[in-house]
Amino acid sequence: MRLQPFPGRILLVMLATALTSLPAAWWVATGRAGEPPPVMLDPGHGGIDGGASREGMLEKAITLDVALRTRRHLEAFGVPVRLTREEDVDLGGPPGSGRHGRDLAERVRRTREAGAALVVSLHVNSTRDPEEAGMMFFYLRGSAEGERLARSLAGALASLHRRREEPVPRENLYVLSRAGVPAVLIELGFLTNPGDRERLGDPHYREQVALRLALALQAYYRQLQKPQAPAVPGPAQGPPPYTGLPRHIY
Numbered sequence: 583m584r585l586q587p588f589p590g591r592i593l594l595v596m597l598a599t600a601l602t603s604l605p606a607a608w609w610v611a612t613g614r615a616g617e618p619p620p621v622m623l624d625p626g627h628g629g630i631d632g633g634a635s636r637e638g639m640l641e642k643a644i645t646l647d648v649a650l651r652t653r654r655h656l657e658a659f660g661v662p663v664r665l666t667r668e669e670d671v672d673l674g675g676p677p678g679s680g681r682h683g684r685d686l687a688e689r690v691r692r693t694r695e696a697g698a699a700l701v702v703s704l705h706v707n708s709t710r711d712p713e714e715a716g717m718m719f720f721y722l723r724g725s726a727e728g729e730r731l732a733r734s735l736a737g738a739l740a741s742l743h744r745r746r747e748e749p750v751p752r753e754n755l756y757v758l759s760r761a762g763v764p765a766v767l768i769e770l771g772f773l774t775n776p777g778d779r780e781r782l783g784d785p786h787y788r789e790q791v792a793l794r795l796a797l798a799l800q801a802y803y804r805q806l807q808k809p810q811a812p813a814v815p816g817p818a819q820g821p822p823p824y825t826g827l828p829r830h831i832y
């Protein structure tokens with residue numbers, strides 16, 4: 583079929599409409615034009631970076647699936663939500679030296695550009711010891727809000743794995759330290775543990791994880807949006823107890 587050229591007048595109107603709507607679209611996209619700040623979900627890895635893998639299961643696919651499910655619930659609750667990636671892509675640009683660092687930097691850039699209220703990075707763990715199992719929650723050491731968010735998410739997910747995990751403070755996890763907002767990194771389980779692997783491979787389980795995450799995120803988000811009472815100085819608190827680290831954090 584031969585395409586008819588647009589008459590000049592219609593083309594002009596279309597151009598004017600596009601130009602006038604550009605700034606608004608841009609501001610809405612960045613979540614800043616009086617829009618409430620979104621919850622940012624960060625599905626770890628993607629594209630050429632599969633993350634942890636075992637028996638055909640890839641970390642990048644599990645993290646994206648849980649993020650998409652969590653987004654659906656949050657949207658149903660009326661909470662604005664964004665993802666650092668929505669497809670099976672990595673964010674590090676061309677493969678080669680420094681790709682992993684660029685990937686993490688891009689996740690932080692997108693979080694900051696969106697004016698996010700908080701960010702939750704999703705990962706899946708892997709280690710040599712097949713006995714090692716369970717979720718892990720990391721927050722930036724010294725961040726009271728990060729710790730509060732981590733405790734809230736750990737509490738919400740506790741019923742799924744029959745024990746409450748103690749969130750672990752970290753200093754050297756890039757996304758946590760650079761996001762500039764309350765940030766939590768969750769390891770959803772160990773692909774190297776048969777029980778965890780079976781659960782993570784089950785869409786019903788991933789749905790349960792997503793629903794609990796969304797419920798906790800909604801509660802935390804609503805509290806964050808309320809006007810804060812002036813802070814009352816309390817007794818100084820020491821760091822939370824050290825609960826050990828996995829051999830690898832993927």
Ligand SMILES: [Zn+2]
Nearest residue numbers: 626633705832
């Ligand atoms: Zn990972």
